[in-house]
Amino acid sequence: MTAIETAYRKVSAGQPAEGQAMLEAAGRAGDASALAELAVWHLAGSIVPRDLPAARALLKRAVAIGHVDAALMEIALTANGSGGAPDWPAALALLRQAAPGDPLAAEHLALLNAMALGPDGAPTRLPQSEQLHDHPAIRRFPGFCTPAEAAHIASLVANTLEPATVFDPASGKMIAHPIRASDNAPIGPTVESLVVQAINRRIAAATGSQVSQGEPLTVLRYAPGQQYRPHLDTLPGTPANQRIRTAILYLSQGYRGGETQFPLLGITVAAQGGDLLVFDNVMADGSPEPRSRHAGLPVQAGAKWIATRWIRQAPIDPWTMGATG
Known part of the structure; x- marks a missing residue:
């Protein structure tokens, strides 16, 4: 033994x-x-x-x-x-x-x-972005990451993906998530390779934030029929450290359906593998922006892989998910 x-x-x-x-x-x-x-x-x-x-x-x-x-x-x-x-x-x-x-x-x-990095791991340049909407701001960065980078991100959690669940206060048990049907796994601090950390720094530059403001990059996989119904990414109530912005990195190609839709804005984004979508979750006063309500439409064929990074108002401790300082 x-x-x-x-x-x-x-x-x-x-x-x-x-x-x-x-x-x-x-x-x-x-x-x-x-x-x-x-x-x-x-x-x-x-x-x-x-x-x-x-x-x-x-x-x-x-x-x-x-x-x-x-x-x-x-x-x-x-x-x-x-x-x-x-x-x-x-x-x-x-x-x-x-x-x-x-x-x-x-x-x-x-x-x-193969990356263009400065001495601190931050990018020395970013892809050009496309402005899809002004208020709330929605931008797409085509070709934000390479296929090899996307495959690396997916490989880190491929064996740890689990069905999305939520705590049910009535039963005291974890149950199937009522609005998100997908498999997911966060890339926590111990498995956050330098490749992921460089990409997180790239996302920070694209979102105008510090890398320490981002929650752990979370990978989601949608099979045919799975979807994320309309929702807001803001945290409920009046948290001290709100999610002010969302960054969605599309990792896979070849699937059908699965578009990201903003129903109140009439915008539907059919992103390509490697694209990054960034949008604001709050208004100027810090309150949730209702027009940022969005959905991941049902996947019709293939597998849709994405990696989401929620940006907080202030730096966050990835070990406790509480604000630092």
Whole structure:
């Protein structure tokens, strides 16, 4: 039985401290997998309290021993600032170190090398946009990402997509989402590759926001017959940190139907794979903009893949989804 298996037995027996001690001991003995698993515990915060700096330190030790997956996780956290200050140059240096021994890291580096990036990972140029509506502002950026970039985004969550659900207060259970029929998965901080983070910086430039204002990029897949009925993207009530803007990145080609429709404006967008659609969710006073009500029409054939990034009024902590500062 491995140290990780033994540690989880201790957790199941109500002895998480003993499980943690076992992983720590195995790590001191040179077990890279134990170090990486303990880092995950500190990141998740369910077995032991969340401690992002401790997780970063554990990942670094695991990488030094040769844990490949820990290397990609450390790279992601270094760039997005989990457990420390965001440091794109340091993250890029780590990726370059990992690339010769890891085909996946080498693939990420090749995608980055094809981008026009500044020293902080921000784009040095953007595609031209088309203004579809003024108030609320709706813009489309044709060819915002390449097919290879789109495939990379989809690949990160292809094995973790789940049907959209919502909490039902009457039953206390998660039930099928009443207006959105799709499979979805967020790209959280630990799997947010430098490719995704560069694209998030591109989206920030296109939306006139800071990258820290964006919620985690969320991938949605619609099969034939699935749709997203008319809705607003704003959060209900009067939240302190409202979703002020939406960015939808279209990842796939070859499907039929699935247009994005703004019924109150008479606008229907049939986007191509690689396009980005950006629109405002609030009015000048910060209240929800009713004319931004939109729908993803039913897909008739093929599979529609998109990635949505909701932009908040202020920076957001991706670990708690609360405002920072």
